[in-house]
Each structure stands twice: as structure tokens, then as C-alpha cells.
Amino acid sequence: MKAYVVQNGNYLMTEVEEPEVGVNEVKVQLKTAGLNHRDLMIKHRAGNNDTYILGSDGAGVVVEAGENVTRFAIGDEVFINPGLNWYKKSEAPPADFEIVGVPFSGTFAERMVISEDFAERKPEHLTWDEAGVFALSGLTGYRALFTQGQLKETDTLFIPGVGGGVNSFIILLAKACGARVITTSRERDKLKAAEKLSYDKGILTDDSWTEQLSDETIDLVIESIGGKTFNKSLDVLKKGGRIVTYGSSTNDEMTFDLRKFFYGQYKMIGSTMGSREEMHELLQFSEKHRVKPIMDRQFAFSEIDQAFDYLASQNQLGKIVVNF
Template identity: 80%
Template sequence: MKAFVVHNGNYQMKEVEEPEIKADEVKVQLKTAGLNHRDLMIKHRVGSNEEAYILGSDGAGVIVEAGANVSRFDIGDEVIINPGLNWYDKSEAPPADFEIVGVPFHGTFAERIVISEDFIERKPKHLSWEEAGVFALSGLTGYRALITQGQLKKTDTLFIPGAGGGVNSFIILLAKAVGAKVITTSREREKLKDAEKLGYDKGILTNDNWQEKLANETIDLVIESIGGKTFNRSLEVLRKGGRIVTYGSSTNDQLTFDLRKFFYGQYKLIGSTMGSREELHELLAFTEDQSIKPIIDRQFAFSDIDKAFDLLGAQNQLGKIVINM
């Protein structure tokens, strides 16, 4: 079967062996898959490894084969992939054996994937195949950061730098469904205008003076994913006693901040990553009840996946990038 892999330090389309299933596994014929920032970085993690790893963490499709012990699903069921492996319950941190689909576990950029029935869920009825294929990683990451770790309330004001990414755009949709006020940023005025479809309440430019622009706002929660370039600026606009949740770092991983100012301000700094199966179930119920759908920027055929990677690398998208299998 065809698969998009990282092999000897390079990304390439390759013919790979058809996967076989174990007793508790299913084989899913993928209809759609979704790109994530993680996919851009994998080759730096695996280096020039001679083994070919199939990329991709998000996907949706139809079960075409089921192992003898599979009990939750039947052949023909429409499902989405849960990219967070071995994390069942909503715990303070992932278990030691937590993995993400797509290296080292073979991922969704292939015609078919074999996976335990524990880590698939029924395709939400209100989502198209394109929406379902990009839903889980961004949705689950955003839900844990915003709801489990951030403890967002409808009376809160949320500040989230960077409106365009898949996770952040989903967080804005979730926050507005909760009823909170949302303030966001973008590097470009045109993109900020484009992002109005997310329903945010106030948008400012990345290069604006944030303290000046937000002087009349009381920000209860900041969700940070940019890292070194914006972390201190985000902290400066957070109210004393407020919460800052970080789930990623698209710029510098290492930074310095004023520790004395931090503890005098009684700020709360909370880390977050992906989420558990329990949280995915909560997310699915909430999004179906609220009819929340991920925003899709562009779609590409599987044969044009290189172009999709170029678009993601340029960071000019608003929402998710779909691969039609």
C-alpha cells in the first residue's frame, strides 16, 4: 500500500507492506487525514534512521477488518483515530507508556492503518469526512489545555496569541461555546479579519503593544503555544493571580522570566499536552451538543501531500489542512 514516510532523514511516498491485525485490533481504510505541526518536526527526531516510519496522527475512515476479540466495533463502522495511545483516564499527567500515533507507531498518512479498538471512536455524525479527519489531535489538545488544565469559566476572559493554527482555532471555538470572552492575535491584519469567522471578541496584531491595547481588559487565562517570542508578553497582560497554560512552543523552548515578579503576582503556570481517552469522550459529547466543527483551510490529494507540508511550514493557514486519501 502507499504511505508517506520518514526514511533515512527524508520525507517520501513509498510502497509499504500491508499491515496485519492482532486479535484486539482493527484495520481502517482511511478516507481523510490531517496535518499537524508535529509532522513537520518528526524527521528531526528520528534523524537518518533506516526504518521507514509512516507519518500522520489524525485520520478518519471505515473499518474493513476486525480481530477475533474486537467487541466495540463492526466491519463497516465509520470511525476516527484517537492519536493519544495508552492514556485512558483523565490523570494529572500522561502515563509512562503514552505515545502519539505517527512515529514510532505507524500513522495515518497511508491507505490503511491497524490500531487497537481502544483508540478509535465513532465518527461524529455532525462532521463531514474532511472535518472528522482533522478533528482529534487539535480538538483533544485544545480541550485539555482549555477545560481540564485551564478550568475556563463563562465569566472568564481568555487571551490566546496566534489565531491561525489548528489547535488555537479550535480553542477559540470551544471557549466561545462555553461563553467566555476571547481575545487573540495574528501577525497580519488580513488574517485577523479572516479569523473573525471563529467568533472571537477582540483581535490585535502580534506587533502591537499588548499592554497598551489590553489596558482595559482583565485577562483571567492565557493559553500559550508560541513559546519564547511571546511568553513574557503574555504574562505581562495576565491579571495578578491569573492562569497561564502552555501546550507547545513553535519558537524558542528556553526562555527567562522574572521569578520575583511571578511569585509576587501569584500567577499559576500549568503545562498541558494532548489528552486522555476520557477527555476525548467529553470533547465528543460537547462538540456534538454544540455542533462545533473544526475550521478547514485547504484540502490536498494524498498525491500532493508535499504541497500540504509546504503550506503548513509557511504558517499561513487558518485552521486545519486536510489530506484526501
């Protein structure tokens, strides 16, 4: 079968052996798969001499089930939960936590095999395109926003960077909760285009955030940009407020004023992906509020190189999907 892999530090389409189904596993014929920034960075983490199938998000139809499978039957429509081996909500992932797509074989293949525990039924309110990009962004956003960030409907959320898939999802979830949401972009046109997310206020990345937000009380900041914006985000957070970080698209290392931090009684919390329990909470929340991921562009599987180039350009607003 065809698969898109990383091999010797290079991305390429190739033929691979079709996986066999274990007793507790299902084989899924993929209909759609979603791109994430993790896919861009994975070649720096993969072993040079091995071949790994990329892709963390996907949705399709069960075409084979192991003899001990009880949750699914052939023909069921499912999506992949990429957060493997993390069952219950906890302070941190278990030691054997793994993400689909290196080293565990990913969704950029015509078929994949996965434990029945980490497949979920496709929500009826989602199209195949939406289901194929739902899980990683949705789960990452849900845990950061509600489990770690403890967002309430009376809160004001500040989230720098409106364009990415996770941040777009976080804005949708926060607005569904009833919170006030403020975001940023490097480009005024992108802020305008992102009005479909129904955020309450948008400012430019290069603006003075303290001036622009002087009349706001920021209860929660969710940061994914890292060193370039972290201190600016901290400057607008109210005393005693919460800052959650789930990523770092710029500098991983930075300095900040520790004395100012402890005098301000700030709370900083890390977040990564989420548990199966949180995935089920996300499904209930999204079905209740009809939350759907914002879609940007779609590509055929044969055009996946162009999809990667487009993702790397950082011009997207929402999710990029691949159709098989």
C-alpha cells in the same frame, strides 16, 4: 499499499507492507487525514535507519476486525484517537503514552491498524474532511482549556496566534462555553479572515499588548508560541491568573522575572494532548454545541508534498486535510 514516510531524515511516498490485524485491533481504510505541525518536526526525532509512517489524524471505515473486537464491526465509520495508552484523566500522561505517527505507524497510508480502544465513531455532525482533522487539535485544545485551564463562562481568555489548528479549535470551544476571547495575529488580514471564529477582540502581534488590553481583565492565557511571546502574555495576565502552555513554536528556552511571578501569584501549567476520557468529554461537548474544526485547504494524497510545504508556510487558518 502506499504510505508517506520519514526515512533517513527525508519524507517520501513509498510502498509498504499492509499491516496485519491483532485480536483486539481494527483495520481502517483511511478516507481523510489531517496535517499537524508535529508532522513537520518529526524527522528530527525519528531514527535515521528506520522507516516510519507519518500522520496523527485520520478518519475512515473499518474493513477488518480482530477476533476479540467488541466495539466495532466491518463498515463502521471511525476516526483515530492519536493519544495512545492514556485512558483516564490524570495530572500527566502515563509512562507508556504514545502519539500515533512515529514510532507508532500513522495515518498517512491507505490503511492502518489500531487498537479498538483508540478508534472512535465518526460524529454525525462532522464531514469526512472535518472528522479527519478533529482529534489531535480538538483533544489538545480541550485539555489545555478545560482540564488544565479550568475555563469558566465568565472568564476572559487570551490566546496569542489565531491561525493554527489547535488555537482555532480552542477559540471555538471557548466561545461555545460562553467565555470572552482575545487573540492575535502578525497580519491584519488574517485577523479579519479569522472573524469566522467569533472571537471578541483581535490585536496585532507587534502591538503593545499591555496598551491594547489595558481595559481588559485576562483570567487565562493559553500559550503555544513560546519564548517570543511568553513574557508579553504574562504581562497582560491578571494577578493570580492562570497561564497554560501546550507548545513552543519559537524558543523553547527563555528567561522571566521570577520575583514578579511569585509576587503576582501566577499559576503556570503545562499540557500535552489528553486522555481517552477527555476525548469522550470533547465528543459530548462538540456534539452538544455543534463544534466543527475550521477547514483551510484540502490536498489529494498524491499532493501531500505540497500540503507539507503549505503547512510550513504558516499561512493557513484552520486545518489542512488530505483526501485518499
